[in-house]
Amino acid sequence: MLTPDVAVDLVGESLHLVMLLVAVLSVPGLIIGLLVSLFQAATQINEQTLSFLPRLLITLLVITLAGRWMAGTLMDFCVSIFERAASLVG
Template sequence: MLTPDVAVDLVRDSLYLVMLLVTVLIAPGLVVGLVVSLLQAATQINEQTLSFLPRLLVTLLAITLMGRWLAGTLMDYCVAIFQRAAALVG
């Protein structure tokens, strides 16, 4: 039976997973954006392409390198949710 405690656990686990997956993709772009911003501030070059392109490339690289782990983690969570659903039904 779905009790409030079980529902809270499901929501907590899902939010944790979302934050983990998003952090893996956003953090490298954030670091590169910070470095590029410091470089632009030091050299006073205000080119929009210079700030966008490195972040895009690093994000694509992170997806390429971490994609298998991201998909595996998401699939493991999906299997766990279905197993919990089957246990809750009976």
């Protein structure tokens, strides 16, 4: 039976998974953006598009390296939700 406690647990698990997957994608880009900004500040280069390409490349690299793990984690979560669906309904 789907009680409020079970619903809160499901939402909590799904939010935790979403935050984990987003962090894996965004944290490396944030770090590279910070490093490029420090480089720009040190050299006084004021080109706004300079930080775009390194962030794009690091994000693509992270997707390439961690994509299989991310997809597997998401698929495992979906399978567990579908397995619990029968017990949640009735």
